[in-house]
Amino acid sequence: MRNDEVRKALSLYFVMGTPNAKEQEPLAVLEAALRGGITCFQLREKGEHALEGDALLGFAKKCQALCRLYRIPFIINDDVDLALAINADGVHVGQDDELASSVRKRIGPDKWLGVSTHNANEVQLAQSIGADYVGLGPIYPTATKLDASAVVGSTLVKDIHTSFPDMPIVGIGGISIDNFAPVLLAGADGVAIISSIASADEPMKATQAFSEAIQSI
Template sequence: MTQYNSTNLSESLKVYFIMGSMNCRKSPEEVLSEAIAGGITMFQFREKGPDALTGDAQFELARRLQQICRLNSVPFIVNDDIDLAIALDADGIHVGQDDEPARSIRQQIGEKKIVGVSAHTLEEAQQAMADGADYLGIGPIYPTTSKDDAKEVQGTKIIEELRDHGLTIPLVGIGGITLTNATPVLTAGADGISVISAIAAADDISGTVKDFVRVVRGHILELRRLKA
């Protein structure tokens, strides 16, 4: 497995696709393959909700999606489920504030795996970092219908606050991010954007991802121009 550091992890977070079977209008394997063809930089398997798969069906889907990621050198992250992440030898796991603490997760999966933590306040971010998180998912930035348990909308101000307090840990914005509102998330200080429905429900998945990649690359080029 690739050993991730803050630099290449920041690159992996640029266009971070999150998806489970209930987000897809066609087979999850097709959706993921098309998203990879478009240029996603990381994938998170999030199988949650009323129609989510469980048990062996969930495991087998996760295994198939992981194989697609491995064949294309895309990091494969499991949402919340530490047992599933360990069973699959996933590249990492992402947990929320109501899940097992990052410190405990780290003890179970070791130092070489990626641990992401959702954070909604400066205090939560600082605690996650102290517990060994590799990156933070910040949001929801905008209103979202993809998560039934979404917290209160934050806007981009929380990302700005974290950067203003000197936090250099990789940050990825999440929640209601689309092609038309992604740039302010990056401008606020996020290393990348995480997307569920704007990609999974797109008519042209590969083309939509390519558009997201162009937005991110355009922002990076603009930053370089301003620094020159």
């Protein structure tokens, strides 16, 4: 049941922090994306001018309130203390963040745990410590993450889907409305979007376009 719930939530997974919403007010971008049909939101507050302390806490609570209003999961990237403080729905960690096994112990069995992965070994480890899903990528070249790993392409998605059929997968990295389809066709349950929504002139319309295109596959 939980596995099905996770797969559904990964369909159109929006990832954003205040540095990603360069032209518009971040909360307005999030609400536009929610109205447009995102199925999950991850607050990834990293990079230049990222919020910290009370400012981050306040922003996270506002994001969480919006997600609850639209009844979609609210995930915190990397910051386990923040996730526990506001009772977020889950935590997502990368390979260079706190160990996923440690995070699972801290958040308990009920909250979702996502892990960024780049190869089969990392997926196997994530599965062994009870990750609910893996983010696989970067699928395409991306400018959002300056220290991104080597591009893996949709071929790896197919390989992981075949080798780990029970593990929900969301593809991430450089994904746009023009190139997302091969990721889903390779076996991913969904795609994670940052810039194509956060930097869009009309985030709601951009999200709607994704949502409609995904449903048509």
